[in-house]
Amino acid sequence: MSVASVLWLAFAVFSVGLFGLLARRHAIAALLSIELMFNAVNLAIVGLSWSRGILSGVVLVLFAIAITVAEIAVGLSLVLLAARRAKTVVLDDLSELRG
Amino acid sequence: MRDAAFWVLAALMLGGAAVVVTARSLVRAAFGLAAALIATAGIYLLLTAPLLAAVQILLYTGGVLTLVVFAIVVVGGEVSGAMYRKPLAAAALSAGTFIALSSAVRGLPSRPPVAGLDAGAAIGVSLFVRDYAVPFELLSVLLLAAVIGALLLARKDGPA
Numbered sequence: 001m002s003v004a005s006v007l008w009l010a011f012a013v014f015s016v017g018l019f020g021l022l023a024r025r026h027a028i029a030a031l032l033s034i035e036l037m038f039n040a041v042n043l044a045i046v047g048l049s050w051s052r053g054i055l056s057g058v059v060l061v062l063f064a065i066a067i068t069v070a071e072i073a074v075g076l077s078l079v080l081l082a083a084r085r086a087k088t089v090v091l092d093d094l095s096e097l098r099g
Numbered sequence: 100m101r102d103a104a105f106w107v108l109a110a111l112m113l114g115g116a117a118v119v120v121t122a123r124s125l126v127r128a129a130f131g132l133a134a135a136l137i138a139t140a141g142i143y144l145l146l147t148a149p150l151l152a153a154v155q156i157l158l159y160t161g162g163v164l165t166l167v168v169f170a171i172v173v174v175g176g177e178v179s180g181a182m183y184r185k186p187l188a189a190a191a192l193s194a195g196t197f198i199a200l201s202s203a204v205r206g207l208p209s210r211p212p213v214a215g216l217d218a219g220a221a222i223g224v225s226l227f228v229r230d231y232a233v234p235f236e237l238l239s240v241l242l243l244a245a246v247i248g249a250l251l252l253a254r255k256d257g258p259a
């Protein structure tokens with residue numbers, strides 16, 4: 001277990017999450033993929049600060065986790081609102097703002 | 100022993116991630132995410148950051164997953180028709196991202212570092228007393244704003 005293997009894992013999970021964000025049509029599936037990407041970034045930060053013995057990375061990730069929780073709460077309520085207003089959760093059909 | 104635990108957790112995390120993006124039912128995807136998040140908490144333990152592992156399980160796996168499952172119950176967990184939109188382009192882009200990111204790993208040491216992080220008390224002092232006390236309090240304002248915003252958006256007589 002080295003910092004390189006931790007980073008490989010983080011990059012792989014990040015790329016899988018990016019695929020889900022770009023390709024899935026359900027809005028909640030896209031949010032779940034964003035969570036995966038957040039998680040991969042946090043893992044990379046912790047791995048790097050572990051390899052250097054820097055505590056600030058851990059504090060940064062603590063803040064990042066709290067902000068992510070706020071983000072998912074707002075994001076999910078946006079999805080609920082979209083489901084009620086537009087009667088759909090398919091991202092392609094939510095095109096009200098398109099000119 | 101440490102190495103074996105890391106590879107098992109890495110496989111669990113990647114498997115969970117794969118379930119998140121491939122499962123047709125979103126409930127299944129949410130539990131794939133739970134597996135990935137718990138595996139991450141295990142890796143945080145291996146990286147000598149037990150505080151983060153606890154926060155990860157409490158906030159992420161407990162909080163976020165409850166919210167997600169509630170939302171799935173309300174809006175429905177499946178879409179009719181195709182599951183993906185332009186999956187080949189998305190796969191190509193994410194593979195390209197992976198290759199681009201991988202170039203960052205080159206030159207990093209492939210042996211375990213000597214440093215480690217094992218300092219829960221130091222994190223507590225840094226977070227609550229010394230360096231980050233004000234940002235930490237601001238975080239509670241952010242969370243309050245998020246709760247009010249979420250309530251406003253999701254209310255029946257909200258902006259709909």
